[in-house]
Amino acid sequence: MPKRKESILSKAEQEAFKQSNLVWQMANSRGFQEVYRPFLLEKLNQSFPDPADFKKEDEFNYAAKTASVFKKVIAELLQWVDAQIEQAKFLEKKEKGEIKDKFNIGG
Numbered sequence: 001m002p003k004r005k006e007s008i009l010s011k012a013e014q015e016a017f018k019q020s021n022l023v024w025q026m027a028n029s030r031g032f033q034e035v036y037r038p039f040l041l042e043k044l045n046q047s048f049p050d051p052a053d054f055k056k057e058d059e060f061n062y063a064a065k066t067a068s069v070f071k072k073v074i075a076e077l078l079q080w081v082d083a084q085i086e087q088a089k090f091l092e093k094k095e096k097g098e099i100k101d102k103f104n105i106g107g
Helices: 011-027 031-046 057-095
Strands: none
Touching: 011 031, 011 057, 031 057
């Protein structure tokens, strides 16, 4: 039986790599690229409610606050997905030995 190559990554990095790879795979899927991401971007770029559509100021304020929170959550989700992809790319390079630990931690 061939000996398995020992990973350069720590256990924590291996787990992070596994998880970020799953997110990367999801983000590269047709469903995400063609449906979900455009939907999120459309909602993110949607304008705020029109004050003329409301009879009471408190109704408009509630709608505006809700829209603002929704946009912040969408932006955070998209940033998180992008950060997971960057982490997966970095850890993939590190696993291949293309990136060295400049502090030589554990070595």
